[in-house]
Amino acid sequence: MIQQELQTETENKVLVPLPSDRLESVAGWGSANNGMAYVYRPSTVAQLREIFSWAEKNNRTIGLRGGGNSYGDAAMNDESIVLDFTRMNRILAWDPENGRLTVEPGVTLQRVWEYVIEDGWWVPVATGTANITVGGGAAMNVHGKNAWKMGTFGEHIYEFDLMLPSGEVKTCNRQQNSDLFFATIGGFGMLGCFTSLTLHLKRVYSGLLEVEALTKPNLHTTMQWFEEHLHNSDYLVGWLDAFSKGKQLGRSELHRGLYLRPGEDPNPSHTLRLETQRISPDIMGFFPRSALWRFQRPFWNNFGLRWVNIAKFRAAKLRDGKSYREPHAHFHFLLDSLDWRKPFGPGGLIQYQPFIPKENAEDAFTQILQLCQQRGLPNFLTVMKRHRPDPFWLTHGLDGYSLAMDFRITQRNRARIVQLARELDEIVLLANGRFYLAKDSTLRPEVTRAYLGAETVAKFKALKQEVDPQTRLQTNMWRRVFGPL
Numbered sequence: 001m002i003q004q005e006l007q008t009e010t011e012n013k014v015l016v017p018l019p020s021d022r023l024e025s026v027a028g029w030g031s032a033n034n035g036m037a038y039v040y041r042p043s044t045v046a047q048l049r050e051i052f053s054w055a056e057k058n059n060r061t062i063g064l065r066g067g068g069n070s071y072g073d074a075a076m077n078d079e080s081i082v083l084d085f086t087r088m089n090r091i092l093a094w095d096p097e098n099g100r101l102t103v104e105p106g107v108t109l110q111r112v113w114e115y116v117i118e119d120g121w122w123v124p125v126a127t128g129t130a131n132i133t134v135g136g137g138a139a140m141n142v143h144g145k146n147a148w149k150m151g152t153f154g155e156h157i158y159e160f161d162l163m164l165p166s167g168e169v170k171t172c173n174r175q176q177n178s179d180l181f182f183a184t185i186g187g188f189g190m191l192g193c194f195t196s197l198t199l200h201l202k203r204v205y206s207g208l209l210e211v212e213a214l215t216k217p218n219l220h221t222t223m224q225w226f227e228e229h230l231h232n233s234d235y236l237v238g239w240l241d242a243f244s245k246g247k248q249l250g251r252s253e254l255h256r257g258l259y260l261r262p263g264e265d266p267n268p269s270h271t272l273r274l275e276t277q278r279i280s281p282d283i284m285g286f287f288p289r290s291a292l293w294r295f296q297r298p299f300w301n302n303f304g305l306r307w308v309n310i311a312k313f314r315a316a317k318l319r320d321g322k323s324y325r326e327p328h329a330h331f332h333f334l335l336d337s338l339d340w341r342k343p344f345g346p347g348g349l350i351q352y353q354p355f356i357p358k359e360n361a362e363d364a365f366t367q368i369l370q371l372c373q374q375r376g377l378p379n380f381l382t383v384m385k386r387h388r389p390d391p392f393w394l395t396h397g398l399d400g401y402s403l404a405m406d407f408r409i410t411q412r413n414r415a416r417i418v419q420l421a422r423e424l425d426e427i428v429l430l431a432n433g434r435f436y437l438a439k440d441s442t443l444r445p446e447v448t449r450a451y452l453g454a455e456t457v458a459k460f461k462a463l464k465q466e467v468d469p470q471t472r473l474q475t476n477m478w479r480r481v482f483g484p485l
């Protein structure tokens, strides 16, 4: 397919034009990073190999893309090739006895849970959207609201097949090609592309979770609550009011989720069905969720959001201490029924998500929240999670907390947000913190080297040199974050 389309009589290594009908706008999920690229959507391993071979002959770089849910430029490769994996979306094998699933990389998390839930299985790590692909989730080594307990996505990958830019396919697991295994998970698509992945899923005995909702008056009590519940919870997550100040700084609404044990759900065969999990497109049966942004939009500014945060906290107080049972998909993926980007307007949003060791987290988050307020840039949605370290080379995981913060981008504030991010970087580095490429739009090479360590960066680059000597695999993020090649 590609061969005929792209055949051009040129010498090797000369940049030849790519076909204009492949040119598409390719953006980060937050819509604040935009570019144009030549997009190919292979559906087979043979087509994939053909594209790599053509790119090799014609000296073109290739960026990989899954569902395009990374907030920044991780799945963008301006003015060159983007390989979109969404058509490589077959389920290859499923064993409902032991929960082992083998998929092509473009299968989404939504497809995975829908496929396995009636057999009594669930995804061990669920992100805030189910639209991610398994390949994209593995490449960023994503985490969920249970990160301190279940770790990151990569910890549940048994093995994968990886196509190197040479076209060679290597099977990687903890024993075989183990360097590639630990570097490619979290390696943001820079070493090769997954062509299949085998995952272990999580056994569940009900389609429902027991959920407890409560509020805490400030950051200290919020973090105390997390620590007190690590041992007896399955999920913990906090929303923080980033506008609150003084003694109320970091006040929060918290949710704690627990799996039901065998026998606790009187009717598991009903609750494990897709019908129970589906999120209604309407609120209270008549108002379409997809239209909610029209009401949010006028409030999506510093003044309006202050009141939205106050109202949200007060509403949460009314539910303080309440427990209820909720389908897994509702607990994890409610945001998918809205378009969370739309209220942010045409400039989009960026997310800044630092990870801080637990002993430094309260102090660092206090400084971060205060600095955002002082700069007149309080973030609009702030989510706290608890994490643990993991064995992957470019990990964001540590024994501590993360704070995911959404900033609205406008023409007027873009430069100020970038400057703020630089100041925040200093706080994070001083606290021995880390960053997360899936959410990033502002990291600079010196900050990357500082948090990952020069040795790790050198080790990663050496492995890349070995498996991708021509630096065929590149993205805007690679060029930005890993510095001059």
Ligand SMILES: Cc1cc2nc3c(=O)[nH]c(=O)nc-3n(C[C@H](O)[C@H](O)[C@H](O)COP(=O)(O)OP(=O)(O)OC[C@H]3O[C@@H](n4cnc5c(N)ncnc54)[C@H](O)[C@@H]3O)c2cc1C
Binding pocket: 029, 063, 064, 065, 066, 067, 068, 069, 070, 071, 074, 075, 085, 105, 106, 126, 127, 128, 129, 131, 132, 133, 134, 135, 136, 137, 138, 139, 140, 141, 142, 143, 144, 145, 188, 189, 190, 192, 193, 194, 195, 335, 340, 438, 439, 475
């Ligand atoms: C609303 C929302 C909520 C989110 N919540 C969370 C959360 O709770 N926790 C969390 O950790 N993340 C979260 N994310 C981020 C998201 O999970 C990650 O960015 C994830 O990597 C996106 O997967 P994707 O399939 O969209 O991949 P893309 O964003 O398209 O790509 C991600 C990376 O994977 C690489 N890649 C893609 N396919 C392949 C392949 N076949 N082989 C090798 N590399 C490949 C790309 O080059 C890129 O570097 C959220 C994102 C959104 C939009």
